[in-house]
């Protein structure tokens with residue numbers, strides 16, 4: 001395990017963005033970067049504000065699940081975004097973030113990251129990161145989107161408490177420790193054009209579909225109402241996954257957890 005404190009000045013050196021990460025709130029430790037981001041949002045934080053930490057005492061996944069990472073090893077950050085888009089397009093902001101992660105990882109480490117529907121980052125088919133998108137409304141319009149991202153860096157997740165077996169990290173995938181500051185820098189540089197495209201009304205659906213390892217797989221999706229099996233055929237603009245069921249019908253799923261039911 002390689003744990004080195006995050007250097008904000010190192011991250012900012014040469015950062016080629018106009019919006020993302022121009023304002024940075026770094027904390028050596030925090031409960032959850034998403035929680036701090038929400039507080040800052042309520043205080044009027046600007047579009048693109050970055051919250052980053054070395055350690056979370058209450059890192060969160062979806063449905064109040066926990067996110068764990070040893071101190072100083074990983075990327076743990078949230079972006080405060082204030083896109084002027086319809087509420088229904090909120091998922092496209094998370095898509096922009098996921099695609100930026102994959103492209104940034106490729107640029108900084110040459111590792112082949114993919115996305116797993118709806119919000120995982122994978123390396124070699126193993127979960128190496130996750131995204132947590134949250135939004136707030138004001139007068140029925142989208143006020144902010146907070147995208148929190150955890151990306152396993154310089155530790156081996158095998159056998160770690162709270163991390164399921166089979167998880168990966170950039171270090172286990174690449175065999176070498178990664179420098180977190182330049183990695184975060186290029187990730188934000190890759191998210192930005194995609195985020196601005198979403199703000200301009202463009203669609204990321206095609207790029208997202210290409211990055212999703214889930215498409216083409218036979219899967220079981222567990223949702224809050226039960227589980228459903230089928231072949232993951234496509235994704236929609238709003239982030240829905242389209243499943244072809246055994247009876248030939250097609251069903252859209254909007255949220256859930258996916259497992260492959262047989263190898264492709």
Ligand code: BT5
Nearest residue numbers: 032033034059060061062065068077130131148149150167
């Ligand atoms: C996610 O949720 O995958 C979204 C995780 C988002 C974490 C970031 S860190 C920065 C920001 N601040 C926060 O408080 N959160 C965000 P979900 O799909 O619900 O997956 C959660 C599950 O992943 C847990 O229940 C564990 O089983 C597993 N898990 C926890 N830590 C992990 C890790 N380091 N690597 C792989 N899997 C992990």
